[in-house]
Amino acid sequence: MGNNLSDTVTSTDLAISSRGGGQICGTVRVLSDADPRALVVIHPATAVPERLYSGFSDYLAEQGFAVVTYDYRGTGRSGTPKGNRTVRMRDWMDQDVPDVADWAAAQFPGLPRLAVGHSVGAHALALGSGVAGLEGVVSIASHAGVTATVRGMAERAKVWLILSAAGPLASKVLGYMPGSKLGLGEDFPAEAMLEWSRWSKLPGYFFDDPTMRAAERAASVTVPLLSVGFSDDPWATPQQIEAITEHLVAADVERRTYSPADFGVPAIGHMGFFRRGLREGLWPEAVEWLDARLETDKR
Template sequence: MPNKNAAPVTSAQFRIPVAAGGAVAGTLRTPTEGLPVGAVVIHSATAVAQRLYSGFAEYLAGNGLAVLTYDYRGIGASGSPKRNRHLRMRDWMEQDVPAVTEWMAGRFPGLPQLAVGHSLGGQALVLGNGTEDLAGFVTVASHGGVTRAVEVRGERIRVELLLRVVGPLCARLLGFAPARRLGLGEDMPGTAVLEWGGWSRKPGYFFDDPGMHAAERAARVKTDVLAIGISDDLWATTAQIGPFFSHLVNAHVEQRIYTPVDVGVPAIGHMGFFRRGMKDKLWPDILDWLKDRAGFQESGKQPA
């Protein structure tokens, strides 16, 4: 069983170029003592800065993995949303995700490559972005983001306010959507929120967008997948998770649904999995799964 008491971690900042233009700001964490046994990229949720994943990344790195977190272009430390107003959500998935995946593989060429995707980050992986050489990937709260599937009326109204009213208006007038003021993450490039709003109206989300070729791309994914859902997630409801991952017809998919009762907390929600309070409650399961895919043995040696 891997040690769950994380050891010291070394952290370094990088600018990682994206072939289509620009760069993303990333933070690489590695074990201070000993060599890592696997390399993990954490792909963020929509409009979520990498700082949310700091504790989780430190935990994984302290238990023997090299871990990269980063901000999509136009989010957080990767540039102004206004200056990146032209970026679409598909650009994050099809350009940023493969760019950081390739960078990580180049930095640790001898290690098993793995990924963790939160919400949008998991959607990108389901579409096969950067998954060709992965030993496996984990998704957390990834789903078909159809607005009408948000069951709690107040939350549905708040999301629709961003995607139907404030977002489109500000995108056209200002070049960005003020998601932060609505409590929905970081401000977003205008074109991204317009695309998000369009997909959210379709019953199958981007699987109903002919230009995405989403079903064909998902069918090409052949690695191991751990799809995690949270029972009190107002967005990624358990009813949406199953149909979304049914498109991975050639991958080995394991689904796990965690409830607040399971871990003795009052709530988890869409973001709570990555809060530091989950360190001893939820993170060990993911660490074990990732290390298993990396071929970790109790001796700490890689299999021949």
């Protein structure tokens, strides 16, 4: 189903059959009157609905990119959290992310391909999921989510309560994580919550889970990556962002940390990059970096 978002951008709904069962639903955006010059897939954060990415996706489409956004299974439009209760966080990373990347590549054959990952979406890319054929990756606020490293005593206590107590208990009782009621975004599958809870207690996050082979996988990634963080993000601190990027030993990694004052806004935090207030300030910097990857590919 297609509909005009504006005079220049058209959207089309997508539905992909997942290799793990169920469907992944999302949206494709393109210019209404011109062929796209490159493809960007936006891989979302945990418990974050696709609609958060709509403004940035419209902006990318206006710059000539074909843009794909979606919800992980058990979130948003991609099935109920209870109906997908056994979907783990690693399943989002190792199944949903490459499923969408492969589908998008098939829909736009011949186009240069890029990706933007937000939080866990960038975790997947850092572990090599969905990176085949990419010219570059922009990683937004992606960090090793260890509760003990959260900045600020009050925020750290809140995160501990949700990830180590209320969230796991509610997930076991209800069969899903009621994120909307516990102040953690949208509802999502129980097993994703329980796996997140386990990783949040490990000093090295999923790098300390031997079943993930995370260090080995990250070391094999060669795609250029721009890692973006924000000075007022209590979760994705520079140290915890580095706890991910330090494992990308074969990739060209550029690190940038911005502050709200850089763009005259009161806050950015963990979610703010994708809010429309940064359209004229921060978004062009991301597009400039993506464009530079395309120019590199031509040389």
